[in-house]
Amino acid sequence: MLNVHAHPIQVHLVALPLTAWGLERLVQTAHPRLELAGVAASVAESLLLLERQAPPDVVVLDLDGEDGTGSLVVLHARTRAKVLVVSGSRDAALHDSVVLAGAFGVVHKSESPAILLKAIEKVHEGELWIDRSATSRIFMELTRQKAAHAKDPEKQKIAMLTVRERQTISAMASDAAAPGKVFAERLNISEHTLRNHLTSIYSKLGLANRLDLYAYAHKHGLNEAL
Structure with a gap:
């Protein structure tokens, strides 16, 4: 049973409607320890909601409804909340x-509701929700990244980009002046999604705007189509 504290943990849900329906009711069963702070169907919608309200303590993100980890990077960059991911994938690399x-952990959808509630509480306390084997792998990867960064920091930054982000850069490197709507249509995505991709790209590459991205892409050969 979860301990009752004076101030409930504010939980914000980011999931497609059917999954959100179940998560919302699960959080409600844990009241007053947990309190629902908001529900959004996507990271883009979530960011709009969070601009108008106090930041939650924990964001539970259903990664299965998002375009890879890029949306997580955007969410992590734009909110101070701790992010806990739920997913149906068993891919350890993912x-x-x-x-x-930037997430504090992953809960597989096959786990019991009690496990998810416990994970939310632990993440709120600042703990990572990962197993020992994952801890070892992540430590080794961080060590590898640190060594690679020391040798070639730009190559390491580029390696962090997702395929979709690389495609976005390639498209936008073709014309520095065209409006975002043109690139969104070319990539068959919404302008909201394009802005999310750009926020993630800027964060990973240490860039400030589209002009910086245009110059960076041509300097490092990212203007070529994948």
């Missing part, structure tokens, strides 16, 4: 990449 991208 779980590791989620933590490396």
